[in-house]
Amino acid sequence: MARKTLYKKTSVLTDKIMHYCPGCAHSLTQKIIAELIEEMGLQKNTIFVAPVGCAVLLYDYIDCDTVEAAHGRAPAMATAIKRTRPDHFVVSYQGDGDLLSIGIAETIHAANRGENITVIFINNAIYGMTGGQMAPTTLIGQVTTTTQKGRNPETEGYPIRACELLNTLVAPYFIERVKLTSSADVIKAKKVLKKAFQNQLDGKGYSFVEVLAGCPTNWRMTPADANKWVDEKMTEFYPIKNFRDEGIVKEASKC
Template identity: 60%
Template sequence: MDIQDILKPENLVYQKTKLLTDTPMHYCPGCSHGVVHKILAELIDEMGIQERSIGVAPVGCAVFAYNYIDIDWQEAAHGRAPAVATGISRVNPDAFVFTYQGDGDLASIGAAEIMHACNRGENILVVFINNGIYGMTGGQMAPTTLEGMVTATTPYGRNTDLNGYPMRITNLIAQLPGTSYVTRQAVHTAGGVRKCKRALKKAIQNVLDKKGTSFVEVVSTCNSGWKMSPVASNKWMEENMIPYYPLGDMKDSVKGEHSEN
């Protein structure tokens, strides 16, 4: 049998969704961004909402998301994605609107925007990539950087006396009455990818059902910023990040109710 007969699309175990473009991804090997992009593209395709989907990407490693997922996109200033998404969602109430943000963007310069958007219960999905560091701009300390973690601005490790404590901002978000679904996931294993996809599907459906804000944190690696190999980064994340940022649902309720697990 000729190899081209074997490689027919119907014989392949994995087929790339049509919503992922052919643009080569610029992310570092081992980065979690590409996996989350793939999940989002698959879900938007499978749920048949490509024409209704509008993503908002601010500054950071995720800013070029518009190159990879074939939907409408709007760029936002650093930290301002929830404010921009609020305007888009209110003008287009039947659209699926989501932000895609890193920890420096969302938990630092954008802390006010995310807290107030979630408190208002804006009908959007927030995808929060938490790798504990500023990945694009040189590896500086972020609000989520762990205690003792070495970064470009904490060369001797994060010192809580000087720098404060790592921020579990997703835990804070879960307390707000405007949020309907708040969860923390990871994509470093096949099982983790499946769980994250289920969580994102639920979050997207909540937006379509106008249940308020859904918030999905993805605990991630940054092997370039952490100065580790992809394999070592995954191991370090499992041993350090996930114990401090445990995975699982924190809230699953309709808008206006508190139902944290």
């Protein structure tokens, strides 16, 4: 009986074994991105900007032109690349420390200028690459290596909500938060990312997709428990929803 190929890895993904830990959402997100790049015929035309953090080795896995950014500066680089080479598809792929802590100024200002780029934000509520320190998105009470009794708002402040923050600006065109904890979520996330890609191709302006991501290693959990923690704890503070579509605010911000 002849076998039929039902599924195969996209050729946009390299054959290199990913360094991401089991259960880490980076690998799944990058797979979806690579599939979309193939499906939308963008491989030759794409330039990724990947900054310091677990995001940085993206060029090992996705076979597209890529530039490494300094910590926090990816939206500034993406701005200049898109402005000077507007015929290219430019994606800034960043983690939470990068996007909301050291690079919060670049994040806000690229969004505020309405740059015609796509920003993908991996929010795992912790610093992964450096070994589990507090991130700007670490939840209240969450134990990290620098909040060993749990994040205390009196001394460490509150977690920052990226979508809600950017949704206070006038310029952005598209803002949505997704998760990847079930097959249905993955299918939904891919549709959202596709929209964020298409917006740029159509010259619509700034699109932002936040992915709630598990970091089982630094959360000290199994991948299954990490998924559960995303579903139960993270979505409570970071609701899964579209905040803005076609430049129209869907959900007024409560930052």
